Amino acid sequence: MPVDDLETQPLLGTQQNTTRDNDIQHTIEPSSYPSDDMRKSRKKLYGVRKVDLIILGTVLAGILFILTTYKVTTFVKHTPTVEEVQDNVFQISDVNVRDVHIDGWRESKKNPDLDNDGGKYLQVTVQADYMINYDHLQNSSLAVDPQKIQNFKFVAETLVKTLCVDLNNSTTFHNVNDKNFELANILIQDPVCVSLLNGTVTPVNVTLLVQPNMKNIMSVLKKIISHKYKGLKLWSQVSVTLYKQSVLKLNIRLASVPRIHLDWTKIFKWDKLEDQFWGYLDENFEIPKAQQLQVTDDSDLYFDVQIQTTPLGIFDRLLSDNKWLHIPQDTTIPYLKWSVRLPDCYNKCTIEVPTLECHSEKFDLKQNESLTLFNRLGGPLPRELLTHVCSSDEENTVTPLTMIINDLMNDSLSCEIELKGEVADIDHSNAQHGDDMLLPTDILQSIFHELGYFPISINTTLNGTDALREVTIDNMRLIWSENRLRMVGTMTATINLAFYKTQEERLNVHNIKGDLEIYHEGIHFLSIPMRVWTESTSEIKHDEDNGNNTFIDVTFDINDDDMNIIDRSELSEVFNEIFFNGKTLVTFDSVVDVVIGSVLGEVVITGLKASGETIVH
Numbered sequence: 001m002p003v004d005d006l007e008t009q010p011l012l013g014t015q016q017n018t019t020r021d022n023d024i025q026h027t028i029e030p031s032s033y034p035s036d037d038m039r040k041s042r043k044k045l046y047g048v049r050k051v052d053l054i055i056l057g058t059v060l061a062g063i064l065f066i067l068t069t070y071k072v073t074t075f076v077k078h079t080p081t082v083e084e085v086q087d088n089v090f091q092i093s094d095v096n097v098r099d100v101h102i103d104g105w106r107e108s109k110k111n112p113d114l115d116n117d118g119g120k121y122l123q124v125t126v127q128a129d130y131m132i133n134y135d136h137l138q139n140s141s142l143a144v145d146p147q148k149i150q151n152f153k154f155v156a157e158t159l160v161k162t163l164c165v166d167l168n169n170s171t172t173f174h175n176v177n178d179k180n181f182e183l184a185n186i187l188i189q190d191p192v193c194v195s196l197l198n199g200t201v202t203p204v205n206v207t208l209l210v211q212p213n214m215k216n217i218m219s220v221l222k223k224i225i226s227h228k229y230k231g232l233k234l235w236s237q238v239s240v241t242l243y244k245q246s247v248l249k250l251n252i253r254l255a256s257v258p259r260i261h262l263d264w265t266k267i268f269k270w271d272k273l274e275d276q277f278w279g280y281l282d283e284n285f286e287i288p289k290a291q292q293l294q295v296t297d298d299s300d301l302y303f304d305v306q307i308q309t310t311p312l313g314i315f316d317r318l319l320s321d322n323k324w325l326h327i328p329q330d331t332t333i334p335y336l337k338w339s340v341r342l343p344d345c346y347n348k349c350t351i352e353v354p355t356l357e358c359h360s361e362k363f364d365l366k367q368n369e370s371l372t373l374f375n376r377l378g379g380p381l382p383r384e385l386l387t388h389v390c391s392s393d394e395e396n397t398v399t400p401l402t403m404i405i406n407d408l409m410n411d412s413l414s415c416e417i418e419l420k421g422e423v424a425d426i427d428h429s430n431a432q433h434g435d436d437m438l439l440p441t442d443i444l445q446s447i448f449h450e451l452g453y454f455p456i457s458i459n460t461t462l463n464g465t466d467a468l469r470e471v472t473i474d475n476m477r478l479i480w481s482e483n484r485l486r487m488v489g490t491m492t493a494t495i496n497l498a499f500y501k502t503q504e505e506r507l508n509v510h511n512i513k514g515d516l517e518i519y520h521e522g523i524h525f526l527s528i529p530m531r532v533w534t535e536s537t538s539e540i541k542h543d544e545d546n547g548n549n550t551f552i553d554v555t556f557d558i559n560d561d562d563m564n565i566i567d568r569s570e571l572s573e574v575f576n577e578i579f580f581n582g583k584t585l586v587t588f589d590s591v592v593d594v595v596i597g598s599v600l601g602e603v604v605i606t607g608l609k610a611s612g613e614t615i616v617h
Contacts (some may be wrong), residue, residue, distance in 0.1 A: 164243035166191040175233040218450035234264040302378035335424035345390035349418035468610035514592030525570035
């Protein structure tokens with residue numbers, strides 16, 4: 001190529017294009033790759049930016065972590081502990097019990113069939129309304145930290161909303177001298193779900209299964225009855241599983257709490273509960289009285305005594321009027337045997353009566369009916385009942401039996417005795433009444449065994465003022481001789497024994513004494529204190545015009561010069577009428593004491609009152 005043409009050659013790296021007019025255009029094409037220096041510069045720039053971003057991100061993450069940690073730490077710090085929740089959960093819970101139904105007994109949680117004969121768990125169905133009220137926290141132990149209350153409400157109302165509780169196990173204990181005695185084991189059939197929104201009412205239907213330890217329960221009841229609350233340490237160990245109920249009604253497991261400790265002495269105020277309990281009894285419970293008494297003597301060795309009480313209205317009111325407590329239909333208490341201890345001179349029930357057999361018939365709890373007691377009393381009675389002297393004077397000797405009878409003959413007084421019960425015939429009760437008994441016989445028997453002797457007050461509708469039906473004085477004469485007034489005559493006292501059914505002379509009254517007040521035209525003018533026991537004769541009779549009721553006539557002679565003249569002028573008026581008319585009409589009030597003999601021994605009955613009238617010659 002000529003040298004001149006070198007100037008006309010295109011430069012390296014250029015692209016030659018020929019136009020339509022054959023003009024040549026040269027286009028310079030840039031290089032496809034940067035130089036090494038440029039690459040190094042760019043790489044260095046990218047590295048610096050990356051480091052800056054990492055540093056910035058780290059700083060921001062650190063700040064966010066610090067803020068989050070602070071918030072979480074603050075939240076946790078002001079979140080109630082498990083113990084604080086336990087202490088306040090009852091305070092913020094409002095429960096309105098609508099219905100309690102005692103269903104019967106079951107063998108186990110898995111077997112839903114009732115078995116009142118051999119069941120171990122008492123099934124109780126409870127319907128109630130539950131509402132949580134966070135306002136009560138203002139008066140709780142959390143009030144010192146308002147943030148705890150806010151956090152508590154936030155977790156409950158915002159995060160959980162609906163809480164489901166599955167009671168895995170709940171065992172209640174009585175702590176005595178640092179030893180725990182199990183009282184009952186409680187299970188629930190299905191989990192219970194409640195709303196945690198403030199003021200929202202949740203209807204709850206719970207089936208409880210209670211396995212009682214009657215021996216230890218009776219020990220606690222004895223302390224409650226004796227008002228020994230200071231030694232009453234009741235607590236429960238509860239194991240629960242907590243769930244959160246989702247929108248789709250799915251349970252999301254939150255936690256398992258295996259050992260919740262509940263101190264019932266902090267929850268229940270025993271003094272307040274006692275006031276409520278006794279207040280309820282005062283309103284609804286009337287002490288049963290012996291309204292009917294029937295004594296028969298078909299044997300020379302014993303008396304049969306049948307006592308029927310007034311209706312036991314407490315069960316009728318408790319089970320019917322309240323409308324929230326229900327028991328199965330035809331629920332009965334079986335035939336029971338009773339051992340009796342009677343009060344001594346100091347009103348301590350120390351006198352046992354081995355010759356007394358006592359039992360009660362089957363009793364329907366849902367019927368407002370009377371309880372009938374059947375007794376067979378043989379002789380002789382214990383000596384400490386008949387012969388121990390409680391008090392005495394020139395006129396009277398008071399024994400424990402005298403005190404008991406006098407209390408029973410006064411309807412305004414009550415006599416306290418002690419009873420100890422047992423199931424009359426366990427095998428027979430199981431066979432005949434197992435399906436309708438609220439308490440299986442073995443549990444009922446254990447209750448009586450642990451309860452032992454317990455006090456009961458007996459009040460009768462009998463009245464000693466009605467026992468002496470009438471008193472007559474035949475051939476009554478007032479004689480004045482040797483400056484002394486003397487009265488003679490034959491007095492007959494008719495004692496009502498309507499409760500006594502007999503065809504034999506197995507009762508007799510062989511001694512009598514008392515006081516006689518004599519009136520003339522309503523003016524008390526003479527008193528005759530018959531302070532010395534006088535021999536008498538008696539005869540049992542039957543009133544054919546009044547249901548063939550039994551009564552006994554007691555006759556004795558009056559020959560008494562120990563008189564108290566109350567009104568001399570009225571006494572003179574009486575003598576004037578006798579002198580001119582040969583007789584006069586007087587009335588009298590009498591109070592007599594009698595000694596009754598029977599196969600049981602001698603019994604003294606005091607304070608029999610009667611009034612009458614007679615002709616004085």
